[in-house]
Amino acid sequence: MGRSAIVLAAGLGTRMKSKRHKVLHEVCGKPMILHILDELEQLDLDQIIVVVGQQREAVQAAIGGRAEIAVQSEQLGTGHAVQAAVPLLRQDVETTIVLYGDAPLIRAQTISALLSEREQSQAAACVLTADVANPKGLGRVILDDSGHVTRVVEEKDATADEKHIHLINTGIYAFDTIHLVRALARLQPDNAQGEYYLTDTLSILREECQHVCALPVEDVDEIASVNDLVQLADVERLMRVRICQRWMREGVTIVNPEHTYIGLDVTIGRDTILYPGTILEGKTVIGDECIIGPNTRLVNMTVSDRVKVEQSVGYDSLIEGFAQVGPFAYIRPGSEIGARVKIGDFVEIKKSKIGEDTKISHLAYVGDATVGKRVNIGCGVITVNYDGKEKHQTLIGDDSFVGSNVNLIAPLSIGEGAYLCAGSTITDEVPTDGFAIGRNRQVTKADYVKSWRKSRLDKDSGDEEA
The missing domain is CATH 3.90.550.10 (Spore Coat Polysaccharide Biosynthesis Protein SpsA; Chain A)
Structure with a gap:
């Protein structure tokens, strides 16, 4: 038959x-x-x-x-x-x-x-x-x-x-x-x-x-069929309601289904909470007991159990268990965020592997890099991965400390346990347990400002008399 x-x-x-x-x-x-x-x-x-x-x-x-x-x-x-x-x-x-x-x-x-x-x-x-x-x-x-x-x-x-x-x-x-x-x-x-x-x-x-x-x-x-874009929006709404209801029946908490967007090929674990403005697309997989949103977009992402992603965007990458991402972070394709990693506000990760327990708490760019375990990357750190023609790799060993406003000029290798001083521009390899500082020595001139201001006043008075 x-x-x-x-x-x-x-x-x-x-x-x-x-x-x-x-x-x-x-x-x-x-x-x-x-x-x-x-x-x-x-x-x-x-x-x-x-x-x-x-x-x-x-x-x-x-x-x-x-x-x-x-x-x-x-x-x-x-x-x-x-x-x-x-x-x-x-x-x-x-x-x-x-x-x-x-x-x-x-x-x-x-x-x-x-x-x-x-x-x-x-x-x-x-x-x-x-x-x-x-x-x-x-x-x-x-x-x-x-x-x-x-x-x-x-x-x-x-x-x-x-x-x-x-x-x-x-x-x-x-x-x-x-x-x-x-x-x-x-x-x-x-x-x-x-x-x-x-x-x-x-x-x-x-x-x-x-x-x-x-x-x-x-x-x-x-x-329901579609003959114009108004009907397309109606059908989209009906499909989204159907999808949200399916996942709520599977043990997912959706705080506001009307403002939550889940693709058909997305998978979500139990006891995960989706806050309003969450958009899950492509083949995204969300583990158990995660907190996603509000205002978060994940496309083709794999997110392990007990991850928190808040007000952030991620594409084609992996986030391991217990990691925290956001708010306002950007995970670009090809990245791997290890377990218990913290990716904070205004941090961008591009095609990089971040080892477990590492912290990149705010205002940093890490691109084309492999970052080890338990590394601290300070505010304002930039991996300078592009020379105008080609992209280059940065390697940072376990237990290293990268101070605030450090520029890492790739290609570059930083050994385990290294310490990079804040404000440095690092161009050369730093060995294991090495200490690196790459900034001009500070010059302090006592009472300089007082005399500078007096000279400016004297000059201004002379100009008026003339």
Whole structure:
């Protein structure tokens, strides 16, 4: 018993008023078409076909080989789009589901239920329906006394009585494949738009005395589709609510879900607290008992247990257990922050490894460096890693002390236990337990200021007399 899915993604979506194809607009950090493929792949289908048309190369690139591609060269309606996929349908496929690439909230469970309803009832087609409070502008589903679908009528063609019907067509169907192919062959563009409508297949099947059933969706939010950027924002909001609810049920405390943004591929451990303004994106992994936020963005970060990250930004890096980051820190890609490390306010770490128990408490830049364990890096320290052409490495050994406002001119090696005096510019290697100072000797002139001021006053008086 084979099963196929056809995803319609040919239309550009002119109401989006965007150069980007509609199905490539992102919801929670992922293109809409990929949300749908994620759900379909949970169903162990025999075949997934995506129908592309405008900007087909961009859509194909996003799909990345996860589905077969059918091309609708000319957009002549939804029925015509499904016709474009028919040559690719496998001969052993008994049921084919058809859905749209701009409805990313649909769940695998709902699609599975629709497939099962079609197969168990032996219907020629099964329509996913929804009972909505405001059906304006949507196609109404007309049922007979037995609850079977007789037809779908668009609002512009509906009678006054039919406009009062709140049962609408979601545009998601499960077909007996043989009946689908036969009904598609009978479609005619006899409408004002001159297009081939997929909904007309239902009328054709009824004319053939075939059974067309309806399955109401349990969660109306699942059928929300995107035709403009306002609807995209609505769908994004619904998806974020769904994601936050999922993690709260898994033991994550989200102080204000309306102001917390979690990507679909993010993982969060139990007893972690997310404060408002937290944004977790990409493949970020957060451990147990962490405190994240407020106003923190982490992208593709791995954060171990009991880490605190406050009002900071991090990309593509690792933070080990019990570390503290922020406020106002910036962890750039390729960095490793060791256990119990403190990265304080206005500290930037770039492509560096910071050993455990090290403290970089404030106002420092550490780039292209390997910093050992139990190192203290003072306020205003800079690793000068760029010579105008190439980046160079700085190595700082365990238990070293780097005083405030020290410039470390890379390439440079600082031995274990070294002491670098505040205000120094260090250009040469410092050995283990070495003491380095690189600044001009202080010159103090007693009573100099008093005589300097007197000379200035005498000069000013002379100028006035002249």
